[in-house]
Each structure stands twice: as structure tokens, then as C-alpha cells.
Amino acid sequence: MTTTEQTTTEQTTTTVGHWIDGARVASTSGNTAPVFDPALGVATKQVALASEGEIQAAIASAKAAFPAWSNLSLSKRQQILFAFREILNRDKAELAEIITSEHGKVIDDALGEIARGQEVVELATNIPSLMKGEFSDQVSTGIDVYSIRQPLGVVGIISPFNFPAMVPLWFLPIAIAAGNTVVLKPSEKDPSAAIWLASKFTEAGLPDGVFNVLNGDKLSVDGLLTSPDVESISFVGSTPIAQYVYETGTKHGKRVQALGGAKNHMLVLPDADLDLVADNAVNAGFGSAGERCMAISVVVAVEPVADELIEKITERAATLRIGDGRRGCDMGPLVTKQHRDKVASYIEVAEQDGAVVVVDGRTVRPDGDENGFWLGPTLIDKVPTTSRVYTEEIFGPVLSVVRVQSYEEGLELINSGAFGNGTAIFTNDGGAARRFQRDVQVGMIGINVPIPVPVAYYSFGGWKNSLFGDHKAYGTDGVSFFTRQKAVTSRWLDPSHGGINLGFPSNG
Numbered sequence: 001m002t003t004t005e006q007t008t009t010e011q012t013t014t015t016v017g018h019w020i021d022g023a024r025v026a027s028t029s030g031n032t033a034p035v036f037d038p039a040l041g042v043a044t045k046q047v048a049l050a051s052e053g054e055i056q057a058a059i060a061s062a063k064a065a066f067p068a069w070s071n072l073s074l075s076k077r078q079q080i081l082f083a084f085r086e087i088l089n090r091d092k093a094e095l096a097e098i099i100t101s102e103h104g105k106v107i108d109d110a111l112g113e114i115a116r117g118q119e120v121v122e123l124a125t126n127i128p129s130l131m132k133g134e135f136s137d138q139v140s141t142g143i144d145v146y147s148i149r150q151p152l153g154v155v156g157i158i159s160p161f162n163f164p165a166m167v168p169l170w171f172l173p174i175a176i177a178a179g180n181t182v183v184l185k186p187s188e189k190d191p192s193a194a195i196w197l198a199s200k201f202t203e204a205g206l207p208d209g210v211f212n213v214l215n216g217d218k219l220s221v222d223g224l225l226t227s228p229d230v231e232s233i234s235f236v237g238s239t240p241i242a243q244y245v246y247e248t249g250t251k252h253g254k255r256v257q258a259l260g261g262a263k264n265h266m267l268v269l270p271d272a273d274l275d276l277v278a279d280n281a282v283n284a285g286f287g288s289a290g291e292r293c294m295a296i297s298v299v300v301a302v303e304p305v306a307d308e309l310i311e312k313i314t315e316r317a318a319t320l321r322i323g324d325g326r327r328g329c330d331m332g333p334l335v336t337k338q339h340r341d342k343v344a345s346y347i348e349v350a351e352q353d354g355a356v357v358v359v360d361g362r363t364v365r366p367d368g369d370e371n372g373f374w375l376g377p378t379l380i381d382k383v384p385t386t387s388r389v390y391t392e393e394i395f396g397p398v399l400s401v402v403r404v405q406s407y408e409e410g411l412e413l414i415n416s417g418a419f420g421n422g423t424a425i426f427t428n429d430g431g432a433a434r435r436f437q438r439d440v441q442v443g444m445i446g447i448n449v450p451i452p453v454p455v456a457y458y459s460f461g462g463w464k465n466s467l468f469g470d471h472k473a474y475g476t477d478g479v480s481f482f483t484r485q486k487a488v489t490s491r492w493l494d495p496s497h498g499g500i501n502l503g504f505p506s507n508g
């Protein structure tokens, strides 16, 4: 037996369990799902799918931890976040390896998602300022009014496969810093990053029960959505599930923010620098194998630039090294065989619908195991806007080109879409860019920037079918989502109080 076979055999017996009450918990549900190493194409582990009892145990642990945690001083909570930030930064290479082994993205990209998650940890270390209330002195004679923010209680986070560390970190640091306790249900496709985060929070001094990880499937999601002990749900995933989560959660009286899918357009005006555009189209279309909710999936080329731009993108796509993310490649595999086959099926749809497949990822020769879930960069020209290739989220390395005759036609196309997550305009005309930022019906806009993920102190979220709920992720929206405000009207009596007055309180 070779070393690889031994490792594989050993690893398949590993089952990723839960993290409850500050410790790893092996599941007794008997239900598991395979976790693949996408570059090897084999199941290297199993993940536990929680039973009803385990779901309730995770929620109960968070509930029991809430009184003490929410009463701990801001500065003590802040110190734990500082400690976690140092540990995360120290051990990020280890986390990147875990992400690559279950998701498939290349190591550099895994480090990139950790860095963006770390930004939110750093924001949350500022929780004393973020939670500050307001104070108005002497609103009426002898009366002051002020506001305070308090945590919600137990909060649920449900995350997708494509950012197993960053998406939990969009919510977790602010939720915890604000005094909430958490149950996180990660994607069953890459569950280990969440357990790693939990173990490092414990090392940083987080009390047991403040952060729990519940691995599972729909049963766990429904358990969180319907539990009377869970106050809010932060969800990120595909649009149909986001809508379901939003409707079910709100029906059960919860505060819900549910971020959904995307179909992001890049509008290229004729005056744009086409080398810059081509570089960015390749980076944003094929980075992380297109499995980013902010990936560019449609290039809207205002003629006459399309032919030249396609040539430049094609040249660049040919230089990309596709393969095992641990081998210094540019782009890794897709997350599962099923997902790879689904994405590849859109190339057939494009052919049937009369589009022109300029670069065909099905012919890729990867630097990796032949069983890996490979699909190379794919560029499709003249995609009809009635085709499913245009209307549906593909979530893979498939970049469509739609040719339009004017800025107005491009804008109308973008605004008529069902999603409104991200978009970008490439131009050297500041007036056109300003018009675009005002007119486009999308939540996050890049001007000569292809993946405009806002920094931590702004908030992340789209419009339309890309976000259900009123609150975006992190930034001031995050603080507002994870806290409830109280307004206090206060009078400390002095000898001049006015006696009985049955009139409605008014200023005087």
C-alpha cells in the first residue's frame, strides 16, 4: 500500500463531529455525508449530520452560556477578540490547508478569504465604540434621554460551502463581541474550517458554549429556524434556500438576514483600458473556479470592443495553470463531481442555444489527480439573454459575453436581472461611472474594480434576490442586526418636581 492509499484509508474513517460546550463532540446520530478532497476526487472524511437531540444540545449550550457572556464587560469580551485575532493570524496557514483540502481553492485564495474574515475580527475588537449609545441632556426640564444596545441572545448562522472561513467570520465576531452566543451550521461540503475556528476561539479564552458548531443538513437548519430559543438567523447560500430561510425564520418570530445567489455583470465601455479589463475579467471570472458570489459571470461589452476584448481574455485564460491547489496552481477544481457536472452542462446548453464557445473548459489538462473535479476556464460569446446560461446562476468558471450597442442598453440589461449582488463598470469616463453608480439596481458596485467586496467597516449585501431582510452583513448593519436598542427616558428627582399631571408627556 502506498503512503497516499494509507492516508486515504485512515482519513475515510474520520468523521467530523460537532463543537458543543467548548469541546469536540462525536455524533451519535448515525447519519453522515461524505466530504471530498476535490483535487483528488475521493471522500477523505465523513461529516456528522446532527440528530434532533444534538441540535437541541447545541442550542441549549448557547442558551446556558448567554447570561454570563452577555454580562461580561465590553473590555473583557474585546480582549478575547484580540487574542483570537493573534491566533488566527499565527495559524492561518493551517486553516488555509484545511480549506483547500475540502473546498479545492488554491492556497493563496484560501489565505485571501482568511484575510477578509480577519478584517471583521479586527472590526469587532472595536466593539466598545461600535455599541456606544446616544445621550441627550435635558430634553425636558430635569429629564435626559439615552439609548443602549443589548445583545439578542442565541443567534444562528448558516453558511455556504464557498467561503468556509470567511462567511462565518462575516457574522461570528460581531455577534460574539456584542454579547450573543452562537450556533453555527456550516456547509456539509467543507465542515472542518468551522470546527477549527471554534477550537481557536476556545484557545483565545472564549467561555464554553458561547460558540457552538452544529454539523448537519436541512434538519439542523429547520431546528434553528423553528427553535423558540434562537433569536436570529444569518444565512448565506443559494437564492431558493435563502428565501425559504427568510420566510420560515420570520414566521417563527426571528430576525433574519438571508443572503442569496448572484449573477454579476461587468459593463465595459468603449473607452476602457482593455488590458485592464481582460486581466480583471479573468481574475474575477475564474478565480476560485468561479465559486464566488461576487465572481463576474457576464461581461457586457459595449461595441465595438467585444472582439478585441475576447481575444485578450482568451490569451490570458490559456496561461492559467489549473490543478491541485497545493501545487501553486492558479485555479483549483470544483467542489464536488455533481457540481462540476452541473456547471459543465451549461456549456452544452450554450451550444444548443446558439452561443459561441470560445474557450472550452471541458478539455482542460489539470496538474492534479485524474479523478479530481476539474473544469477549466470557459468563455462563451454571443450568449442569448434568453438562454439559461444567462438567466441562471452557474457558480463555476464560465464567463459569458453579451454584446450591446450602448451604455443604456447595458444598464437596462443589468437592471432587468433577478439578482442584484455585485456589478462593475470599466471606463475612463468619470461622468459615466458616476451615472452608473446612481442608476444601477445593485447593492455593491465596482468602478474599475471587479470584485467590490466592501471592507469590514462598510456592509456587505445585495439587492433583489441576492438579499432577503433589511440588514446586510458586518459593518454598522452587522452591529445593528446583532443588537436591540432601548431608549431610556430618565429623571432623577430634585425638590422642584411638578406633582401630578395626567397630560401626555411633552417637552417643557
Ligand code: NAD
Binding pocket: 158, 159, 160, 161, 162, 163, 167, 185, 186, 187, 188, 216, 217, 218, 221, 222, 236, 237, 238, 239, 241, 242, 259, 260, 261, 262, 292, 293, 393, 395, 421, 462, 466
Ligand atoms: P446552499 O444554498 O446549497 O447551502 C447553503 C446552506 O444551506 C448550507 O449550510 C446547506 O447545508 C443549507 N441547505 C442546503 N439545502 C437546504 C435545504 N433544502 N433546506 C435548508 N437548508 C439547506 O448554497 P451553497 O451551494 O453551499 O453555496 C453557494 C451559493 O451561495 C451560491 O448560490 C452563492 O451565490 C451563494 N453565496 C452567496 C453569498 C452572498 O453574500 N450573497 C456569499 C456566498 C455564497
